[in-house]
Amino acid sequence: MELDKRKLKILQAIIRTYLDTGEPVGSRTISKYSDLNLSSATIRNEMADLEELGYIIQPHTSAGRIPSDKGYRLYVDTMLDAKSGEVESLREELEEKAGKLDDILQQVAKFLATNTNYATMVSGPRYQTKRVKFIQITSVEDEQLLVVIVLDNNVVKNQMLPLEKPIEEEMIVKLNFILNTTLNGLDVLDMNLAVIQKIKEQVGKHAQIIDSVLEVIGKTLVEEDDLEVYTSGTTNILKYPELSDKTKAAEIIGAFEEKQIMHNWLGLPQKDGGGLDETHDIQVYIGNETQIDSMKDCSMVTATYRIQEGVYGKIGIVGPKRMDYDKVVGTLNSLMSQLDDIFKNKK
C-alpha cells in the first residue's frame, strides 16, 4: 500500500487536530473540519489504511485515532512549516544582564518555559579543549599559596593551597617562571611524566610544593566541567493529562532534577542529516528516541548554541508527544538567532 497525497493530508489533519485537543480524533471530525470534502465513511477507510501502515493507533475499538511515534516522526520531518516565532521581549531583558552567563542561561530557560508551556533545560557551555595559557602562584599569607590558572578560553580557575612552612618570595618567582615556560600551551594529556620530571629537575628543593601545585593543575584540567543545568517550568508537565499521572509525572520531573541525565542527553546521537535546521542544529526526539526511559511518553526538541568556537551548550524543551512542534521549533529558531547576536557582541 502506498502513502498517496490524500492519505498524507488526512494524516496531517489528524495530527494537527490531536495536537490541539489531546483527544483521539474520529473520522467525522476530519470530514467536517478539513477542506477535503470527503464523507466520514471515506475518511474511515483511509484511516484504516493509515493504521495498517502504522502511522496512527486506535487506543480501543470504539475510539478515534491518535498518532503513533512513526506518525509524529513523519509529521515533524516533512509537514512542519517554519513560522518565525515571536521573541521580541526576551532580547531586552537579556541585554540588560548581559554580564553573567549563568543568569542569561537561566533566563533563557525561564523564557522558553513560560512561552511554550513546556518544561525546559539549558546546559551550561562545555569547553572542548583546555590548554594552559597562564599560571600564577602567589603567597597570600605566610602559609597560604594561591594558584591561579588561566585557560586558553579565558576561563580562570583558582585554588588555595595550605603550606607547611613559609616559602621565600624569590622561590615563588622562580616557580612561576618555570611553570609558565614549561606548561603554557599544554593540554592535560601532554603533561606526562617526562614533563613533570623536567620541572622537578629545575626546582630541586621545594619539590614537594611542585607536587601539590601540579596536582591542583591536573585536577583543574581534568575536572568534569561543572555541567551546570538550568531548568524551568518543570511543573508544566502537570498540565498535560497524558503525563500528569502521578508516577509518570514524578519520573519526568525527577529526571529534570537529576543533572546526571543531562549527561546522557547531551550525548544523544545527532540525527542523520543534521536535523530540521542546519544552522541551529534543531533536533526532535519522539518518545523512545530520547533514549531516556522516563521520557518515553514525551517529545524533546533540542538546539545547540555556540558562544565561540569550541564552546557550546544545549537547550532542550520537553513536552507531551503532541507538543506544538511548529511553535517550539519556530520559537527556538528565532531565539537562537538572538542568542548568536548577543554572544557575538559580548565577545
Added chain:
Amino acid sequence: MELDKRKLKILQAIIRTYLDTGEPVGSRTISKYSDLNLSSATIRNEMADLEELGYIIQPHTSAGRIPSDKGYRLYVDTMLDAKSGEVESLREELEEKAGKLDDILQQVAKFLATNTNYATMVSGPRYQTKRVKFIQITSVEDEQLLVVIVLDNNVVKNQMLPLEKPIEEEMIVKLNFILNTTLNGLDVLDMNLAVIQKIKEQVGKHAQIIDSVLEVIGKTLVEEDDLEVYTSGTTNILKYPELSDKTKAAEIIGAFEEKQIMHNWLGLPQKDGGGLDETHDIQVYIGNETQIDSMKDCSMVTATYRIQEGVYGKIGIVGPKRMDYDKVVGTLNSLMSQLDDIFKNKK
C-alpha cells in the same frame, strides 16, 4: 476548659495516628490502640472538647478528626521526643568528595530527600562581611589584565579586564602595591570617594585603568551572593495525596524551582526562644507560618549550618503537615553534627 493530662495524651495519640495514615482518625481507633483503656464514647467526649479548644478539626460531620495547625504546633513544641537519626552512610560519601562545597551541599539535599521522603532544599553559604585580604593584578596577554581578589574568608574572585593598550610591567607592580596597601582590610562600605581619590593621586598616569579595576572590585564586593540553592526530591510531594492535587503540587514544586522564594525563606523570622534545638537552630514552620502562600498546606523544618564564623546557610525540608517531625528533626540533628565535624576538619 482546661487541657488536662488526659486530653493531651489523646491529642498526642490522634496526631501520631494521623501522621501515620493521613486519614481522619476516629474515637474507636484511639480507644483500641492507645494504652488509655477508655471506651470510644469517652474518647468522643474528649475529642469534642479538643475540637472546641481548637486543637483538632472535623473535616465533615461524620468523619474522624485531624489535627489543626494549632494542634501540630503544640505537638511539635512539647511532645516531640528527640531520637537520634541514622546518618552513618552519608558521612563517608561526603568525606570522599570533601573538595567541592557545592557537591557536598547537593549531596546533603539528596541524602535528606531519599531518607525522609520529603522535598529538600539547601542554600549555599552567605558571607556576612566581605573584606579584601589580597588583590593582585597580572598581565596575562598584552591587552588583557587579570584581577584576582582574595576576600578575608578565603573566597577568591577573579575577572578578566580587556585593555586599550599594553601596560608596562613596572606599572603593574606599582599598582599592586598601592592597591594592597590602601584597600586591604577594607569593607566595600569603607571604599568611599576619599579612598579612591587617594589611590588616584598616587597613580597619576593610568588613572583610567584604576577606574576599571576599582569597578571590578566594587562589583565583586557588592555582588549578590550567587544564592545557590540545591534542591532534591521535589517529586516526593506527589506521594502525599493531600498535596498531590495538580494545582497544589505544581505550586509547591514550582516554588522549589524559583530561587527567589529562597530569599523570603532565608529571611523568615526566627521563632521566639530559638526553636527546638539550641545548638543547631532547628525550626518548624507549620502551614501559614511559612509565610509562603503556596506552602500553606505544608510544613517546613529548617536548620542552619555554619561553615565558619559569619558564613552560614540553611537546610530545609518540606512535606505535608503530617510529616514525621520526630524523624525529620532527629535526622537533621544528627546530620548537622556530622556537617559541623566535616567543616571543622576542612578548615
Added chain:
DNA sequence: TGTTAGCACTCAATGAAATGGAGTGCTAAT
C-alpha cells in the same frame, strides 16, 4: 471503481441509585 449512506455494534464515560461503613452525638444505665 471510488465514494457514500446507512446500520449494527463496541466501549469508554457519565451519572443516578443503592449500599456499606466509619464515625458522631446523645441518652440512659452503671
Added chain:
DNA sequence: ATTAGCACTCCATTTCATTGAGTGCTAACA
C-alpha cells in the same frame, strides 16, 4: 465519671443503565 447502645449523617464505593462518539461493513450509487 464512664460506658453501652442507638439513631443518624455523610462520604466512598459499587452497580447498573444510559449516552454518544466512533468504528467496520455492506449495499447502493455515480
